[in-house]
Amino acid sequence: DARVTQTPRHKVTEMGQEVTMRCQPILGHNTVFWYRQTMMQGLELLAYFRNRAPLDDSGMPKDRFSAEMPDATLATLKIQPSEPRDSAVYFCASGLRSSGSTDTQYFGPGTRLTVL
Amino acid sequence: AQKVTQAQTEISVVEKEDVTLDCVYETRDTTYYLFWYKQPPSGELVFLIRRNSFDEQNEISGRYSWNFQKSTSSFNFTITASQVVDSAVYFCALMNSGGYQKVTFGIGTKLQVIP
Numbered sequence: 292d293a294r295v296t297q298t299p300r301h302k303v304t305e306m307g308q309e310v311t312m313r314c315q316p317i318l319g320h321n322t323v324f325w326y327r328q329t330m331m332q333g334l335e336l337l338a339y340f341r342n343r344a345p346l347d348d349s350g351m352p353k354d355r356f357s358a359e360m361p362d363a364t365l366a367t368l369k370i371q372p373s374e375p376r377d378s379a380v381y382f383c384a385s386g387l388r389s390s391g392s393t394d395t396q397y398f399g400p401g402t403r404l405t406v407l
Numbered sequence: 408a409q410k411v412t413q414a415q416t417e418i419s420v421v422e423k424e425d426v427t428l429d430c431v432y433e434t435r436d437t438t439y440y441l442f443w444y445k446q447p448p449s450g451e452l453v454f455l456i457r458r459n460s461f462d463e464q465n466e467i468s469g470r471y472s473w474n475f476q477k478s479t480s481s482f483n484f485t486i487t488a489s490q491v492v493d494s495a496v497y498f499c500a501l502m503n504s505g506g507y508q509k510v511t512f513g514i515g516t517k518l519q520v521i522p
Contacts, residue, residue, distance in 0.1 A: 324510075334498070334512040347509070382452060395442070396510060398452035 293317045295385050295399035303405045309371040312402045315364055316385030322394055323366045324384040325351075325358055328401070334382075340366065341388055373406045380404070409434045411501050413513035420489050421521050428484045428516045430499030436460075438504040441475065441482045446515070447495040458482065460504075489520045 296315045304310055316323050325337040338358040339347040348358060355374070360366045370377055380401045386394030410433040420426045432441065443455040456466065458475050466473045470487045486493050496515040503509060 333514045336509065339509070380450065384452075395454055395457050397454055398444070400449075400451045403450070 295383055295397055297381075297383050297399035297402050299402060300400060301403045301405075303407065304373055305407050306374055307372040308406075309369065310373045310377075310404060310406075312368045312381055312383075312404070314366040314368070314383030314385075314399055316366065316383070317397060318364070320385035320387050320394075320397075321363075322386040322388045322396075323360060324386075324396055325366070325368050326382040326384065328380045328382060329378075337368070337381075370404075373404075375406045378404055378406050409436075409501050409503060409509075409511040411499050411511050411513035413497075413499055413516050415516045416514070417517045417519070419519045419521060422491060423488050425485060425487050426489050426518065426520075428486075428497050428499075428518065430482045430484065430513060432480050432482065432499070432501045434501060434503065436503045440502040440504070442498075442500040442502065442510070443473065443482075443484050444498045444500065444512075445495045446498065447492075452498070455484075486518075489518075491520050491522055494518060494520045 295317055298313045321342050323340040327335045327337055335350055337350045340360050343360040355370055357369045380403050382401045383399045384396035386396045388394040412431045439460045441458045445453045445455055456473055463475050463477055472485045474483045496517045498515045499513040501511045
């Protein structure tokens, strides 16, 4: 049963600290999405990668957030420096996008981030 | 621009009742995809169904059924004989068919099934 995995599941940190969240997409998937979920904003798309290339990161605060895919099995989302307003659940999703078809996004369990 | 409206923010039903979750969408695309996801209290987002805009056949999967009506831009989800395990937040989502397939999520409907 292939699943998206995310680490850590929970993270508590102090304002100003660097936070790195990791995602392992489902093997064979070529798209990766990062979302942030808060009570106020719901699910917001932060970044979208296809074949490891960033196609859209317009949802990310550029000054403090960065997203990368060092290889096909690892996606990272980094916040530096973190702020209390970054407290949220961060989801990673992966899918398989091929010519002429669309992909369904399969979500990981999320990382619950609390910035004090 | 794409938009998904889930007008019901919270619904409570008694176990074994049927319940329908509404979803209305807006898009200028002629080809698009609709989804439902379930988020139980444990927090993960579970994919339930995907529907293509050119396939208006209703679908049934066990106690779950989906009614897709292009004429009213709706993609409603019905749970028959609800169970406590159905308690969750349910999200409707819309994906365009272009090169960049961005997904727009509704705000979610929280369903509480009371024993």
